[in-house]
Amino acid sequence: MAQTESILVALATYNEIDNLPSLVGEVHLRLPHASVVVIDDNSPDGTGQWCEKKAAQASWFSCIHRPRKMGLGSALRDAMQLAIEREVEALITLDADWSHPPDVLPQILDAARHADVVIGSRYCPGGKIEGWPLHRRMASRAINFAANWLLGVPVQDCSSNYRLYTTSLLKRVKWDDIHASGYAYLEEILFRLDLLGARFAEVPILFSNRQAGESKINAAEIFGAALVLFRLAIHRASLIFRREEAADRNVRS
Numbered sequence: 001m002a003q004t005e006s007i008l009v010a011l012a013t014y015n016e017i018d019n020l021p022s023l024v025g026e027v028h029l030r031l032p033h034a035s036v037v038v039i040d041d042n043s044p045d046g047t048g049q050w051c052e053k054k055a056a057q058a059s060w061f062s063c064i065h066r067p068r069k070m071g072l073g074s075a076l077r078d079a080m081q082l083a084i085e086r087e088v089e090a091l092i093t094l095d096a097d098w099s100h101p102p103d104v105l106p107q108i109l110d111a112a113r114h115a116d117v118v119i120g121s122r123y124c125p126g127g128k129i130e131g132w133p134l135h136r137r138m139a140s141r142a143i144n145f146a147a148n149w150l151l152g153v154p155v156q157d158c159s160s161n162y163r164l165y166t167t168s169l170l171k172r173v174k175w176d177d178i179h180a181s182g183y184a185y186l187e188e189i190l191f192r193l194d195l196l197g198a199r200f201a202e203v204p205i206l207f208s209n210r211q212a213g214e215s216k217i218n219a220a221e222i223f224g225a226a227l228v229l230f231r232l233a234i235h236r237a238s239l240i241f242r243r244e245e246a247a248d249r250n251v252r253s
Contacts, residue, residue: 006088007033007035008088009027010079011036011094011095012072013038013039014043016096016097019096024036024061026102029102030106031109035062037063037082039064039066040063042069070181072185072186073183077185079093080170088167089167090109090167091165091170092105100120111164111201111203114201116198116199117169119157119201120205121155121157121160122157122205123141123156124156127156127202127204127207128206144157147191152194153187160205165193169193169196173189173196174192177192178192191232195239
């Protein structure tokens with residue numbers, strides 16, 4: 001994973017004109033040979049127009065313009081499909097608001113030498129959160145505890161969007177099985193990759209509250225994530241039951 005020419009970095013955006021230009025520049029500084037793609041949900045603040053100008057100036061930069069606000073999950077799905085189509089070695093995703101520090105990108109690449117999925121983690125040893133009020137910390141902890149307990153995903157930060165995915169693993173995903181379109185996609189894709197036998201690694205990060213603009217997370221997103229976790233937990237229980245039933249039949253035969 002040392003050759004960054006085979007890396008695609010994806011940023012999902014909606015009204016991030018105050019953050020995106022400087023962030024794209026920093027990502028390119030850290031990974032000068034990687035490609036960068038922005039997936040923009042028809043931002044009314046000029047994000048898409050900036051992307052068009054940047055794409056005309058830089059061969060390593062491109063943008064996917066979507067007709068309306070369609071959600072983080074569907075943007076990530078588009079990024080994963082693009083990584084497969086371009087036949088890159090790995091896809092890196094991070095938030096477009098400077099919450100995820102680009103200086104950790106080399107460490108994430110290094111961790112991918114022995115993992116299929118690498119997570120920039122707030123909750124593994126050494127990870128921290130800066131600038132969040134108590135209620136956001138509690139909600140995030142609750143979602144991650146539920147994901148660990150209900151889904152059995154062996155990572156401490158299931159809701160971080162700072163990730164590296166190897167494309168060879170993404171090619172094995174049954175996309176029709178994934179139904180989440182919002183932030184709950186983050187938990188669902190981990191669950192599906194875990195079922196495929198993915199090797200996970202976490203790299204500690206300092207997560208800072210966005211530099212500018214407004215957060216896209218609201219009560220509806222949190223409620224939607226809880227419903228997705230409940231649905232996936234039922235599916236996991238069904239899989240465990242069928243495996244145990246099959247094992248019992250084998251013993252009796």
